[in-house]
Amino acid sequence: MRLVSLVLAAAATIAATSAFAEPSAKRGEKVFKKCMACHMIGTKAKPRVGPPLNGIVGAKWAHFEGFKYSKDIQKGAAAGNIWDVETLNNYLTNPKVLAPKGKMAFAGIKKDDQRADLIAFLSQFDADGNKK
Template identity: 50%
Template sequence: MKRTLTYLVAAASLAAAVPALAQGDAAEGENVFKKCKACHMVGDDAKNRVGPVLNGVVGRPFGMVEDFKYSKNLLELAEGGAVWDEETLTAYLAKPKAVIPKGKMSFAGLKDDEDIQNVIAYLESFQ
């Protein structure tokens, strides 16, 4: 439990360090999401791949996609009440291992804050 709290504090600290931006552009986010498509799907026919389906991810608690095998680390955070809100997604998309240190995602992160906000806006369109 102590480790889970440490991870949540680290995620919140990283998220606080990322500047707040205006609402992203979903159309631009669709272009940026091409980097994610090797592992994730969205839309009506979406299926789990290496990563889970991302329909409804914005606002969803961690570890809630059926039939997806999450890392132990992510499930520990889920038990602590972690949610994929805009703040957590911003931190995660910038540096995944800072939010879920022992997570399965191997992607290093998006470097551009605008790209991150655009991807979040795109994902919000699949609520």
């Protein structure tokens, strides 16, 4: 009986996990509210404390012209770093890991599914802020 209970518990856990396995741009839009104090996205996006995030997924570091990036981000740009999904995921987990002296005063997003949803949301926007 105990084995059956363990198997059922494991199956329930797997089912619950797979329900959120597919990133959702719609859920990511809600997660983006955590970013809105410092960042904008869309056709009317302007710099705030941080740069607009239009076209961020796949962009070079420090890609927004005229924004004064931290030295860490500038060094990453000089090294040819790209904001790919893996790099964004790492940065969003804890920005200070990739940019220890960076300006971003944000503790990060600890939940894997929220980061995936946020990246799905961000990836909808091209460099001009239009949805792809």
